[in-house]
Amino acid sequence: MGDALTLDPHSANEGPTSTLLHHIYETLVTRANDGSLEPGLATEWSIHPDDPSVWVFKLREGVKFHDGADFTAEDVVFSMERVRKESSDFKGLHSAVVGAEVVDNYTVHIKMSGPSPLYVQNLTNFFIMDKGWAEANGVETPQDFKAGEEKYTVRNTNGTGPYTLVSRDPEVRTVLALNPNHWAQPPQVTEIIYTPIKEAATRVAALLSGEVDFVQDVPVQDISRLEQTAGVKVTTGPENRSIFFAYDMGSDTLKSVSTGDNPFKKAEVREAFALALDRDAIMKVVMRGQSQPSGVAMPPFVNGWTEALHAYGDPDYDKAKGLLAEAGYPDGFSVDFHCPNDRYLNDEAICQAYVGMLGRIGVKANLVSQSRTIHFPAIQNREVDFYLLGWGVPTFDSAYVFDFLVHSQEDARGGWNGSRYNNPEVDAMIKSLATETDLEKRNATIAAIWDKVQADRVLLAVHNQLLAYAVKDGISLDVHPENQPKMTTVTFD
Structure with a gap:
């Protein structure tokens, strides 16, 4: 976490x-x-x-x-x-x-x-x-x-919230105390000691030793064991978050690609990358069954989601190799593949699995695994060619995905469009969503945008995350769909 x-x-x-x-x-x-x-x-x-x-x-x-x-x-x-x-x-x-x-x-x-x-x-x-x-x-x-x-x-705050900042040591410990002047009924939790623990095994050990009372992101490999451990309670539920791969499909050349051009500009290459992805294998082996494979980078919570968009096909490595050859890369190519190692559930392991899958079609993906504190700015600063990202949708509407990930970088929109996707027709449709009052017409526009995004392979969806929280017995805290657990909702049995 x-x-x-x-x-x-x-x-x-x-x-x-x-x-x-x-x-x-x-x-x-x-x-x-x-x-x-x-x-x-x-x-x-x-x-x-x-x-x-x-x-x-x-x-x-x-x-x-x-x-x-x-x-x-x-x-x-x-x-x-x-x-x-x-x-x-x-x-x-x-x-x-x-x-x-x-x-x-x-x-x-x-x-x-x-x-x-x-x-x-x-x-x-x-x-x-x-x-x-x-x-x-x-x-x-x-x-x-x-x-x-x-x-x-x-490092300093002044909000109206139920807790006040007592101390802050980034990446080590943040302490919050109950705000005695808050307008709402006081929560049962009177002090929060927020302790980031990057290593999954260490997080679980801290819970079992009593060092912490609550673990937000339980490693998938430990869920079954914790469910059978006395003194620990595990709560699971779906998260409103999609995990996907993306690549720079707009630049003429890429920094890390061995070919001297940009293979991702070619539809055949993007299709080959999609055909190399075995979502079911990632779900079964990497996620231990704790994910929902999907063909679209949006979870079912979101307006615009359909079963048809969610559907995905089996990998086809021979066809993928044929598409690479058709695109002019019969021997494949190499590219740097950037991945966080401390943000999403098994993020680095997902990337490692995809590295192996791409190897089967002749693509050498050089994994660059790094902290999210480096990974995220690199995406926003347009410094990476190929990467993994997760995206939650707090508005529960597709426009949030489009505004940040699909619209070209312009004014307030496109801030996370590391794909460099730039389609004026799609941009115009995205803009129209903000002020369209006919909801039937608006939903038709959303569907049209998704059709184009899917056809162009802008975002290569892997799965939707499933969450598990673990707490000491006597504590109750439901899984929040945004994975934003609030200590104000904790109750003690």
Whole structure:
């Protein structure tokens, strides 16, 4: 389980980072375990009766930031301006926002570029900051994480959440204490000691020895053993996250390819890579049955998912070799293959398995295994040719996948499009989703985009993750579909 990359609430759109920040900062709306939206710092939200392009938010009164400052509409407007700035990794969620304005202390209007009936779904990871605190500390702009920028917000916080930051030692230990002035009923957990433990065996040993009470990502190879261990309880469930491979299919040449050109620009090569992938073998051998193989890079939680997109074929190595020869690579080629080793369940082992599969068609994939702290910036800085990535969908809608992974890099969109995919027709369809009010027409556009993405082999889906949490007996915590367990929901038997 990895540590938060930063404590800046608008800097890194990444799972473990958001998980920690949800305990310190709060959002206007929250996502329940069943996927429904619940009130957070906003108690009500609606579309303006006289202007369908305006969302109206009624804010919770009597809320205070950790330093004692009052929470008001000004903080929401400031946070909206901040999260849309260039260095924010969340700006793609607000690409249709024109601006926000204070109506009164507890009412905010958010103006969209057109009617956006689903925009509220984008707000579950929109953390609200104190305007005065940010200005006093010179942090009006988010940290640029991919550039390695250091800011006051990286190690200091001031949210409205149920816990306050006591100490922070990155990659070692972060301590949170109960916020005695929080507006909600106090949770049963009064202190959180967040301890990142990279090695799977060490994580499990820490639970069995009593060093920790809860392990978030139980290694698949240990689930069965822990289920039979006295004093330990294991809870499992599906995660709203897809694991996939991607490659630079836009550049004319690649840095690490032996051929001097870019094989991934050729449809035959992308098809060959798809035919070399044995998803069932990865599920059975690498994941010990704890994954859901899929032919599309979106989990079933997401609007736009269909059984037809989910379906996938068997590997065909002979056909794949024939396609490589047809593309001009009868002897294959070599390419660097970048993979994280501390983010997803068995991420490095998945990559190792695919290296072997590619070897069967003459492709030598040179595995570059590294920490996510290096891997993610390398993707966003367009420094890798071929890589593994996982993607959760907190909005439960395909537009989130398209905005970040498929749309060309332009303004707020395309921030994680390491494929360099650039299709103006697809871009136009993606943009239309933000303000399309006819849901039937919108869903038809989503289907058309997926058809094109699948046909072009932009994202090579492997599987959807399944999760397992392990806790000491006497503790109850349900699996969260976003894999963002909240200690406020823990109960003691």
